[in-house]
Amino acid sequence: MIQHFLNRPRVFLALAATALLVTPSTTAAKAASAPHLKASPTASAASDGQRPGDGTDQQVARFERQLARADYASQQGSEEVFILNQKYCTGAVFSAMWPNPQSPYIISSLPEVPGQAPNTNTPRTWRIRQDEAVVLIGTTPPPVEYFSFDLTMLKGSLPVGPVLWTSVGDPVNLKTIHTRGRTPYSRQFALVITGNRRTRDEVNQMLAASGLGGATTDMTIPPAMFRLGLEAGTDEFLLGIRTSVPKAGFEQALEDYRATPPLQVFRVRPGSGAADQTQPVYQPDPLRVPPLRTSGNGENELNLNPTLQTLRQRIIDAHPGYDVHEEVVQRGFEESYPGLQNNLVIDPPTTGVGALSYDADDPITDNISLPDGSFAVAYGTNHVSTGQATYSSITLNADTKAAVAVEAKDNVALLGSARDFIPDQKNADKFYAWTFSRADNGPTGPHVTQLPSTTTDFCAQYNGTRSVDLSTVRFVARAYMQPDTLTRPALSALLLDRVLVFTPKK
Structure with a gap:
């Protein structure tokens, strides 16, 4: 004792x-077993x-x-x-x-x-x-x-x-x-x-x-x-x-x-009582690497793909005066322990590990040009509505190197937004469609975010002086904590979020 x-x-x-x-x-007593603290x-x-x-x-x-x-x-x-x-x-x-x-x-x-x-x-x-x-x-x-x-x-x-x-x-x-x-x-x-x-x-x-x-x-x-x-x-x-x-x-x-x-x-x-407190008092007693929670509960969103394709076509059909191309999110951030072993640093546009939480899937698009006069429609499944996440969102970031966040919409705001295009689909509320617009005469409505012009001084709101290229954007789709597993959903179980970019026809 x-x-x-x-x-x-x-x-x-x-x-x-x-x-x-x-x-x-460092007392002699502390070199023995841990004290009995009542x-x-x-x-x-x-x-x-x-x-x-x-x-x-x-x-x-x-x-x-x-x-x-x-x-x-x-x-x-x-x-x-x-x-x-x-x-x-x-x-x-x-x-x-x-x-x-x-x-x-x-x-x-x-x-x-x-x-x-x-x-x-x-x-x-x-x-x-x-x-x-x-x-x-x-x-x-x-x-x-x-x-x-x-x-x-x-x-x-x-x-x-x-x-x-x-x-x-x-x-x-x-x-x-x-x-x-x-x-x-x-x-x-x-x-x-x-x-x-x-x-x-x-x-x-x-x-x-x-x-x-x-x-x-x-x-x-x-x-x-x-x-x-x-x-x-x-x-x-x-x-x-x-x-x-x-x-x-x-x-x-x-x-x-x-x-x-x-x-x-x-x-x-x-405490050792010494001025230099850098040396340990206790001998090493290393804790083992804890087991990680396992993602995936056997369920998936993939049977919803036909409705996803219907939603895609309806969005395109709603904007006939524009050229359109599509971006799909992809795994951009490596998991932490593999990334640690491979020294995968963050150096935008290189994503590396990116402090990716083991509770999250954060797939990301490539960098996209979104000039004034254009708009983008992010769409996909609402991962909370499908039971694959506790919290999900879509975020628009800007600038290849600065990688600042400009706008974000979460699963609560996104709920019901796909009805703008697929009101006749019984599972419409398992989807979302949100427009981020720089078009003066482009889409309007409750599910449209008007973005600042590409000439806007982004850092002025923070009293900063660094420049941000708002014309180059990148979307991140977050899905946090599948309710059954209490960790990230399995990426293979998700229908990947997508972005349609509309530019005026020449």
Whole structure:
């Protein structure tokens, strides 16, 4: 049995969104087996009676006391909404990399450990000692179509590029997260990110003693695939939160959540008391690569192809005064672990891995010319209506290198839009058709988005000065989390989204 650790000065935790890093101590006691950390008799593993929006201040205070008892060091961090369009326009990133404008990342930023090699993209990416953990405590998003916590590895400079940006296993999403309550929305939770089994077990015990035992979810950085450590050349990581499309009546709640994320993130490590904290205290105890959720439930959309072809012909017939050519989305982003092994970097127009979530299929078109006077009609199956996704969307991006997002429509907005062309088809609501237009006398109606002219200064809205070629566009069709498998739908089960480009006949 390990003796009681000496108390350390308590670390102040701001009530605003903050992050802490925790590490183990070098005392002789800690060289033995993990300490037996008893849960507080008042701690509750789950509380179904929790009110939406209840804060986590009490649990954070208890966790802070547990850290002090265990002689763990900790550091504060912060939360930031990271809008890639804005970051590109202001010069912070070399490319926006085809972002989803409906789901700007909320990113956990962490300070550096004293003595470590500087991070490449401070404070957004961070190195992690092999016996460290990153702990996120907070409240989950309000009711949305989809949310997830995505742990990624990012190698390279965001301002200069190119970058290798890969997912670290499956994300934690609204169906896999543990919370204090029966619903995943607006509930207390904790995430533990580490590659060390002993550290994970100790931190989990501390969270249980703090009242979050039944609301804690583990995320693994497997040392078999990633290089952990604080010296130069080790991998750097980024934790981002996706929040896509509020349920009806929760639009303002989602805006408030993004504006002031109710999250506190901790960097924690066994404390050594030394000024240089880069050396591990615990011996390596590597966690294995977790199994990935398997995509595909045996169902598919392919029997809907006859209606898809009818929809295609009706769209063409509705615009006789134009020449038309067609683009079909294709697999553009490689899965993360194959992409990691092959060093498939993002360097637009090269897509590489593109931080593709294991919860998503993100097929993409080639770059397309869409000059003033022309329009494009994106059409296909509504993957949510067919049961193949929880959230889906079509996004129009611009510029071969900048790859900014100009417009996006989600499955809720797209529902019913195909009836403009196939009202006589019984399965019309399993399809969509949306027009993105630069034609002065082109299509009009509720399912038409009028695009800015190609001469528009795109970056002016962000007070940026970089140029964007709006005449060159690229479409991304997103399909997130098949409900039965809780991961991406099998691409072979989907009818691929398509784009018809109409230009005036000469």
